[in-house]
Amino acid sequence: SQTIHQWPATLVQPVGSPLSLECTVEGTSNPNLYWYRQAAGRGLQLLFYSVGIGQISSEVPQNLSASRPQDRQFILSSKKLLLSDSGFYLCAWALLGRDTGELFFGEGSRLTVL
Amino acid sequence: GQNIDQPTEMTATEGAIVQINCTYQTSGFNGLFWYQQHAGEAPTFLSYNVLDGLEEKGRFSSFLSRSKGYSYLLLKELQMKDSASYLCAFLDSNYQLIWGAGTKLIIKP
Numbered sequence: 001s002q003t004i005h006q007w008p009a010t011l012v013q014p015v016g017s018p019l020s021l022e023c024t025v026e027g028t029s030n031p032n033l034y035w036y037r038q039a040a041g042r043g044l045q046l047l048f049y050s051v052g053i054g055q056i057s058s059e060v061p062q063n064l065s066a067s068r069p070q071d072r073q074f075i076l077s078s079k080k081l082l083l084s085d086s087g088f089y090l091c092a093w094a095l096l097g098r099d100t101g102e103l104f105f106g107e108g109s110r111l112t113v114l
Numbered sequence: 115g116q117n118i119d120q121p122t123e124m125t126a127t128e129g130a131i132v133q134i135n136c137t138y139q140t141s142g143f144n145g146l147f148w149y150q151q152h153a154g155e156a157p158t159f160l161s162y163n164v165l166d167g168l169e170e171k172g173r174f175s176s177f178l179s180r181s182k183g184y185s186y187l188l189l190k191e192l193q194m195k196d197s198a199s200y201l202c203a204f205l206d207s208n209y210q211l212i213w214g215a216g217t218k219l220i221i222k223p
Contacts, residue, residue, distance in 0.1 A: 014131045035177055041215070043201070044203075090156055
């Protein structure tokens with residue numbers, strides 16, 4: 001069966017510090033991968049999605065970046081965090097060619113920027 | 115343009131029935147989805163409607179009217195564990211999910 005994991009689950013970072021969130025998928029090949037952010041009381045905002053290694057599409061211009069160094073690894077990064085980067089970050093996957101809305105989410109990473 | 119709308123919060127009583135509505139506007143449509151999200155957790159898939167009509171799955175049912183841009187999630191025999199946010203989302207012509215802000219459902223004994 002397929003599984004998805006992301007870490008760390010919780011982190012508190014000062015403004016201006018770097019960020020790295022990691023996500024890995026097991027049990028599937030060549031998945032579509034996604035990074036979402038959910039601010040308190042808001043809907044899910046798509047940040048990045050990837051259809052393959054090294055292929056990243058950005059939905060929202062910001063100080064965040066994403067990379068996909070391996071087929072089942074997706075990394076969200078920032079060189080300098082802003083207060084507005086606080087939120088709940090979710091990694092998700094869907095099978096290529098069956099890009100339905102049945103996204104499978106990781107456990108989530110709650111980021112607080114102080 | 116695209117938009118999707120659902121109520122911010124609803125309150126219901128344990129054992130009762132509640133209907134959560136979702137309306138959307140889009141030029142390209144490939145299905146509508148409902149997800150459940152408990153506080154502090156990731157969303158989990160509940161239902162998918164691509165054709166008009168009612169889909170029933172246990173205590174939960176989902177309805178879609180494509181001509182009206184309307185869907186609802188019906189929860190029967192409410193339990194305290196059903197307290198959560200319910201997110202509706204549609205799949206657009208590019209097969210990207212467009213999410214509503216979620217409806218927080220509060221269940222009272």
